Amino acid sequence: MEDIRADLAANRAKLAQAASDAVESVKPANIARAALDETKLFAKTEFEAVASQVRDDEGGWRTDRLLAIGGAVLGLVVFAVTINSIAKRRTSLEARARRAISG
Template sequence: MASKKARPVAEIRADLARNRARVADSLGDFVEEVHPKNIAKRGIDEAKGFVADEFKAAKAQVKDANGWRTDRLLAIGGAVLGVVVFAVTLNVVAGRRTRSVQAQVRKALEATR
């Protein structure tokens, strides 16, 4: 069995002081990392980066080295126009039904008088 060499008290105290300093630094870093303001700031920075990357990717779909890709822009415009026409059509149909139901209710109320 190997004999353990006793360390001097001064060396042990120095090791403890170094370890305390490292723990204090680590704890300070941890507190800074989990502080709500810092978490929010990191989240905002990540969201901004994500939006910027997505914008670049979307822009790359409609613009290349030669300029704007009119075929893609026309397709997007057609899709937007289709959605608008669909929404207006639904609104008109729903409005007619609403007016029809209101007329029926009025007739029923007049009949009960």
């Protein structure tokens, strides 16, 4: 009889702990903390994967790849500036045309 009571008490304690753990795991603050931790781990892993592409075996930087990346970024910036300039010029021409028609 004592063994059964001891088993029941142990099972109650396990069940209480499991219920407490379940309540803690669904609290919004804990969910947000877990999501933040997962996001940080993902970002760190991805950064290391990208960094490994531009580092050589000794841990130094591979300038050839860095120059290629820099060239791509520079090309993107030049493209964006060109598109912006074209859009402004077009807007300016449209405004002149409206003034000429109405004036």
